[in-house]
Amino acid sequence: MTSPAIAATGLRKAFKDKTVLDGIDLEVAAGSVFSLLGPNGAGKTTTVNVLTTLLRADAGSVRVAGHDVATETAAVRKAIGVTGQFAAVDDLLTGRENLRLMAELKRLAPGERDAVVDGLLERFDLVEAAPKLVSTYSGGMRRKLDLAMTLVGAPQIIFLDEPTTGLDPRSRRTMWEIVRELVAGGTTIFLTTQYLDEADQLADRVAVLDHGRLVAEGTPAELKRQVPGSHVRFRFAGPEGLDAAARVLTGATRDDENLTLRVPSDGGTRSVRTLLDALDEYSIDAEEFSVHTPDLDDVFLALTGRPTTEETAR
């Protein structure tokens, strides 16, 4: 298949006089994972809302699964599944009833429904919780059920809006595993996140959104290449070691609080050996030694001049 699963050009959206999306172009290949990365208020949810027919863009065109979101809304809706930022589950129904509701609305054949529902309960480790009211579920279980509900009917394109925000590390890993399984099965995933490691882990392509504009797009590796700064980090047992090493390795940045020294380096064996030899010559022992290639945090800082943790007004 050569036509993209999602193609958007010149997307604009403003609420009153506040511009939220300021000309966005996106293309997501079928069967790939695309991650939209950005801090709070960057416009991630608005983008998802426009792509999933919830909001109409002020300008620009969007085709999802080959259909125009403005004129062929029903066809788009048939092709997609959406899991929003908050678990959209029905508290007064049981887990099983929530899934059955989706199976009925998706018009699965009556004979097929139980198998689909049971399969999803099994896959999301919710079999035991299935007969209980969702109001008794933990946050992680609700998110799992939410995603399971989205998967009923096996939509070909799935939108996940910050699927792991607020999840504990274990549930996060489970969620990642599920995303990988889905992609292996040929599903296209559009994922928004504010976690850089998440985009790094899952996405084939990443776009960085800041104040309604895409400031960068590419594979995680490509984005990392845009920022210089791979380095070697040494950690010392005490301040004496740090002082001595700082005298020997000129051009290093020291962090007295953590007793670490950052030395710019390409991370290759030759340059690392040179560094280690230099320390050895003066009998300086480092407790710990690691090579860092820049992560997406560094990318974001380099692209926007701000760290990702900065909170911007919604």
Added chain:
Amino acid sequence: MSTDAAIMVRRNLKHTVRNPIAVFNAILLPIVLMLMFVYVIGGAFDVGVDYVDYSTPGMILLAITYGLSATALAVNSDMTKGVINRFKVMDISRGAVLTGHVVGSVLRTIIAIAAIIGTAFLLGFRSSAGFVDWLGVVGFSLLVSIAFSWLTVGLGLAAKSPESAGMAVVPLIMLPFLSSAIVPADEMGTGVRQFAEYQPFTPIIEALRGLLAGAPEAGDVIPALAWTVDLALVGYLWSISTFTKRA
């Protein structure tokens, strides 16, 4: 009714069964109010007839409006938790989820109306209404309940939080008190009296009063029907447009 709406109605029926407190509230509060007015306060009012006979139509209306806050809360929780968005991005009929809420709301109201009429009879309510009049009472109460349910669905959709959704229905619950429900409008002070005469609840209550007495008057029934149909239409159109607009 489309199949999507039928599925949603089943969802709301389950909600009703699993939330007995909401049903209980909708039934109990009007009954308590009725007992208060008939036994405690009503004796001091001179309304020309037995107070239980006078107050029953107003109490039927209170039974309709008291249940509305549960509807507003349920709709608002669907809206704010993203459940409505989940349905909106699916290829299902627009507004099916709202129809489900309206049917759930009307159902709860029917139980409350039956309970209040039963209580009225226990308190000595006598009606000279014939079978056709009773059909009129039932049909008209149903229509009023549908109209106010749609209005309430709109309030629930538009409200930013469950708290404001709960507050938004308070005027609907208070309005019957400023009508001819408790005492005749012409007993009220200037200002309130004019308000009571021209607000929709007064003709609605007077039409019910006429039907229950077996002597409906066109002068009450026609404006009451006009108000109810208008309110139903406004509530429906407003709900659908809010539903479409809010993401």
